[in-house]
Amino acid sequence: MHRTKVKVAEEALDANTTIANANREDFDREGVRVVNLMSAPGAGKTTLLEAALGGLDGVRAGVLEGDVQGSLDADRLSALHLPVVQLNTDGGFGGECHLDANMVRTALPDLPLGEIDLLIIENVGNLVCPAEFRVGEDAKAMVCSVTEGEDKPLKYPLMFRTCDLVVVNKIDLLPHLDYDLDKLLANVRSVNPHAEVIQTSARTGEGVEAFRHWLAHVADLEPAPA
């Protein structure tokens, strides 16, 4: 019985890869680079985007907001006058705890791909399953709040390992926490020696320019060879 279950999971992942590749072809055709942005709930993804996307000069950005339910984050980002599309996993997708390539594909007709250079896909807040599903992105980034403790790279290694960028957020709170930043950085390195790491406070603006710089670099990437 157990062997059968594993086989089903592998088939599901294969279908996801097929659809992720189809998404990627559409993005490439329109010259859109894509970031899959992940984190635990409440790490500050939306606040970071509010801080960063306004000043992203020369890059036309759009956002696909993934949530189980509601449109709170999409409503906030709409104030930036960017194309923002809400994708709810409880609307026909069983309330899933992550975005997959098929969900993203369902939202593509609502996105003005011809009018943007960079699409940020803000995933459902979760450190486990979002790391397992490619959606057609050029880069994966995650936000890790210093309020979550230094041990998260060791407890959720796949998420940290799969990301090109780890944003360590809420560093304005460091003076008020029992938190060893060097330990966190060593834990990140132990599971992913190659990840870029940026320290930010979305609230004070510290480090946000470095995140903008990273986004602009992704937006300038050449399409991957087919």
Place this chain on the structure above:
Amino acid sequence: MHRTKVKVAEEALDANTTIANANREDFDREGVRVVNLMSAPGAGKTTLLEAALGGLDGVRAGVLEGDVQGSLDADRLSALHLPVVQLNTDGGFGGECHLDANMVRTALPDLPLGEIDLLIIENVGNLVCPAEFRVGEDAKAMVCSVTEGEDKPLKYPLMFRTCDLVVVNKIDLLPHLDYDLDKLLANVRSVNPHAEVIQTSARTGEGVEAFRHWLAHVADLEPAPA
């Protein structure tokens, strides 16, 4: 195709209920009451248990630690000289983002049920899927950190709705956050008017006695009628 997928999910939930009921019968036979403790990653479940379980006079507690990988939290709780068993979802359970009744059942032989009155099952850090799977518990509790923002009950309503107790943790950080505690409490009430709410700081100890009192109350519950 879509109809078929939904049908499979329903069957999986039914199997989970069957096994949860079997767990519950074992717990009742041994006179053990059980709390399913959930939260987002880094909300402070383990630190709260470290603070609360030491002074839980008259109640013999044990802990089942659920994590995708590793035994960091179980190692911390072992210092309390309580029975602690680690359950990893990546060891034969596909790296699942939640505990289900079957995983808990697999761990039961390692738990000295005859020697404890209260079992705390610390679930995988995740605000989505753990809310969907009964494991045979008497009560569900969640920890919600004030660093996660006030909107989480609206974004993850099933988790907040399913819990008997919501612990609002890290309140020592309130002076350093842009956080409206009344708004959080109103959001909790809007999705779950009946949940008990306790405010704590696991770090300073504030409110921990109220959490101990709640645990002792669960430990004293009569078994539910069969």
